[in-house]
Amino acid sequence: MIRPLEYCVNTQHINASIDTIDNRIVELLALRKTYLNKAKVLQDDTDNEQNRIKNISSNQATLAKRFDLPVEFVRAIFQEIDNYFNQDYTTRGYEQQ
Structure with missing residues (x-):
């Protein structure tokens, strides 16, 4: 709770x-x-993917400002999340416990 x-x-x-x-x-x-x-x-259109990435980055800055957090901190968190979900889990030392 x-x-x-x-x-x-x-x-x-x-x-x-x-x-x-x-x-x-x-x-x-x-x-x-x-x-x-x-x-x-x-997903079927790679051009749409590029637009989506730009929108997500902009949204992260908006969220950071709304919650009074540093923009670079929030972007770094999401970059790490994206790196984790977009790679082979063991290639960067991430292994499920």
Whole structure:
């Protein structure tokens, strides 16, 4: 459970909320992977792919600003996510535990 900050009265409350957030991040990454896989199946126009990449990059900057995070930090996170999902998992040292 993510407890609103105003109701966090000790570090146990904060740690439990952070654990929930971390679990949701991983859950959403797995869901993102399933959507990317579906997109690959449906993809039929490489010119559209180039446009999509430009739009995603622009969207990352917008999201970073909306949530008051550094644009380069958000772009770096998404670049790492994309690198992971677009390569052989073992070629860069990523192995499932």
